[in-house]
Amino acid sequence: MGDTVRRPVGAWTPAVHQLLRHLEAHGFEAAPRVIGLDEQGREVLTFIHGSTDSSGDPDWVWSERALVEAGRLIRRYHDLCRSFRPPVDAEWQLMVGAPAEGEVICHNDLAPFNTVYDGGVPVAFLDWDLAAPGPPVWDVAYAAWRFVPFYGDSAGRGWPTDVTHRATRLRLLCDAYELTPDERARLPELIERRIRCALDTLESWGRAGKPGWARMWQERTHRDGMLGDLAYVQQHRGVLNLAVA
Known part of the structure; x- marks a missing residue:
């Protein structure tokens, strides 16, 4: 609306609004601003102008430049939110099997479909409803799944079909974010765990009839896609471990 x-x-x-206000106070422009609630009780956020990947999956979304800038932007977000202190009674939308605490507030849905691009590079992240405490590398694991990406049907996009291409992109993301050696060593296993977390959440929230999730569960395409992604990562764990070492 406007x-x-x-x-x-x-x-x-x-809790999410407090986080967004903290980011605003610290000059982070890569997230919407909170305006408040409207007369219908809906949250009102600022609209961030730019392009998204929702219109035909444009090639620039998958450029190395976009991947590197995504990693840097995620790192900047994590650095800024380390000083955020949520109230002790803060409620978060915790996913099934996700960490309940950590050094930062993870966005938990960092992906091209939740990213605004300008000039072919990420400039903002959207949809903060899944934000919750967690270790930074947990967020990076999900971002790796979605930005590298590790999709079992990736060959259909016309990319190289061997894992070498995606292993190289994973290393680029790690370098851009500046993961520590320990975080790098844990990342491939955490990517698997993060996909399982998404699967378990989809089933739990879908069966419970949670708005949006029930439809995705019933359609089954999301579940089948994630199962394929999980199988792909499991198949190539050895290569990915070497890539991030």
């Missing part, structure tokens, strides 16, 4: 976005709220909304 230069605003209006969305339903949940028990987690106050």
Whole structure:
């Protein structure tokens, strides 16, 4: 609506709004600003102008430049949110099997489909509803799944079909974010865990009839896709371990 976005709220909304206000106070422009609630009780956020990958999956989304800038932007976000202190009674929308604590507030849905691009590079992240405490590398694991990406049907996009191409991209993301040696060593296993977390959450929330998730669960395409992604990562764990070493 105009230069605003209006969305339903949940028990987690106050905590997420505090996080977004913290980012705003620290000059982080890569997230929407909180305006408040409208007369219907929906949250009102600023609209961020730019391009998304929702219109035909443009090639620039998958450029090495875009991947590197995504890694740098994620690192900047994590660095800024380390000083955020949520209230002790903060409620978060915790995914099934996800960490309940950590050094940062993970976005938990960092992907091209939640990213705004300008000039072919990421400039902002959207959809913060899944934000919750966790270790930074947990967020990077999900970002690796989605930005590298590790999709079992990737050959259909016309990319190189061997794992070498994606192993190289994984290393680029690690370098851009500046993961520590310990975080690098854990990353391939955490990518597997993060996909399992998404699968378990989809099943749990889908069976419970949670809005949005119930439809995805019933359609089955999301579940089948994630199972294929998990199998791909498991098949190539050895190569990925070497790539990030």
